[in-house]
Ligand code: ADP
């Protein structure tokens with residue numbers, strides 16, 4: 029038997045370690061997964077398997093087939109500032125590996141029970157090390173395949189204060205899934221597997237390139253929505269490669285935006301800003317694309333030593349990176365033949381509304397001083413198909429509310445409110461009405477949304493939601509993280525009229541939906557609810573989730589703007605709106621009614 033006594037790990041000098049961004053790396057189980065996976069990648073692994081139990085709180089085990097460690101290194105690696113990746117401080121400005129701080133294993137071992145098995149390809153004998161309270165308590169020989177396995181149990185067992193901050197197991201699992209998804213995207217050649225108990229959350233065999241990896245992780249439907257584009261910037265020695273969604277895709281949070289700089293997953297405000305610039309005339313504000321961005325630039329031009337968890341970076345030339353990213357996104361969208369007409373120059377100056385967006389107006393329209401927004405400048409309606417389907421939906425909606433009021437039998441309601449008389453529409457979108465005190469403009473979409481919201485909440489509370497069984501179930505492809513989130517909200521969805529169940533790997537079948545929804549709206553609605561599960565929440569807050577579900581259902585069922593309404597429909601809508609508890613604000617918080625008092629009108633005519 030031969031054992032090489034070579035060792036790669038050194039303890040960083042105080043000078044270097046003092047220059048390293050200080051702070052805690054182990055915040056939650058997903059931070060442990062992150063550090064262990066990064067070590068495996070730095071060790072040149074071709075396959076990395078992550079197994080967790082209890083959202084990682086009870087067990088995290090990461091197995092790699094990388095270079096492994098000699099016995100000397102295995103004993104050293106748990107010490108603080110023990111690293112093989114950095115020696116002199118000037119290297120700090122040009123870090124090439126994911127790790128460099130020499131702190132991760134030490135930090136993990138100080139808050140959990142850790143056992144490591146490792147062996148290099150050259151050695152006949154491997155090493156097992158067990159650590160408690162930060163120090164190796166047990167070291168002995170073993171025989172293992174080349175590579176390393178680190179097993180971490182009972183996270184924060186000795187730090188009750190930190191344990192309290194752990195969230196639900198499914199939340200912790202979704203964080204872990206998110207991390208693994210990031211690494212899988214950044215390293216398509218590495219085989220990644222994530223298991224939660226027996227359940228295989230993620231399985232990504234080696235892929236030829238990023239495109240193939242994205243396809244494997246997110247499915248064909250999503251991949252088909254993305255435009256791929258790549259460009260080099262020779263002067264900055266920079267390369268930007270992007271997959272980014274066409275305008276019809278819109279997410280309600282940033283969960284589907286993946287940014288990588290030199291293979292490192294990061295969050296970055298400069299890059300976010302570049303995206304909002306590029307999508308400004310394409311997506312309504314507060315909507316986000318699905319996107320994977322890979323920036324490669326000289327290591328010296330990016331400082332990764334900013335944040336203890338290394339998720340933030342500082343660019344030496346921030347504005348160069350900003351403009352490059354913005355231009356690449358813009359060019360990507362322009363290069364895509366299916367969307368050229370939408371990016372004409374004139375659409376840049378006014379908010380563009382794709383057909384699918386008609387339910388959600390760009391914010392610049394909503395609630396603003398309508399009188400100052402020249403309506404004639406607004407883009408013409410692009411999709412009139414809504415107008416033809418509307419009648420049916422509208423009749424359904426009013427049928428559910430109760431006896432549909434005919435022109436002569438308007439229901440009674442309180443006197444002041446009843447004075448509101450609709451006169452017509454502006455741009456087939458805003459109802460113009462008058463009462464004794466002035467002029468009122470009503471946004472027809474949000475008004476209907478408010479009506480349906482309250483109706484839905486009432487029905488939900490009394491268990492009388494009208495549910496339709498879909499003739500053919502709607503099949504949704506989910507990303508690994510979405511699947512984890514789906515598991516958590518499935519019972520709530522069912523109680524809201526949306527019964528869905530697993531249907532093969534990473535797909536679910538939606539079988540029922542609230543009666544007020546059109547089939548075409550259901551897929552988007554369910555995905556929106558899955559994506560909407562708040563990243564930062566403490567477990568699932570049922571009250572909030574129910575409200576959100578009701579608001580989202582109402583939004584998808586409500587009539588859109590750019591729909592002509594006859595006087596009967598306008599009166600019905602105004603009447604129903606005035607019956608609601610809160611006729612002035614929509615469930616998402618946008619104004620429904622803009623009022624011009626007689627006083628203001630008189631003043632404008634200098635009659636005051
Ligand atoms: P860092 O990654 O910042 O160097 P860590 O505490 O994460 O610090 O790891 C310390 C050292 O242990 C690493 O520099 C590396 O030499 C060694 N090491 C850790 N994990 C592995 C692994 N999976 N395979 C091979 N070597 C590893």
Ligand code: MG
Nearest residue numbers: 063067127132
């Ligand atoms: Mg490390």
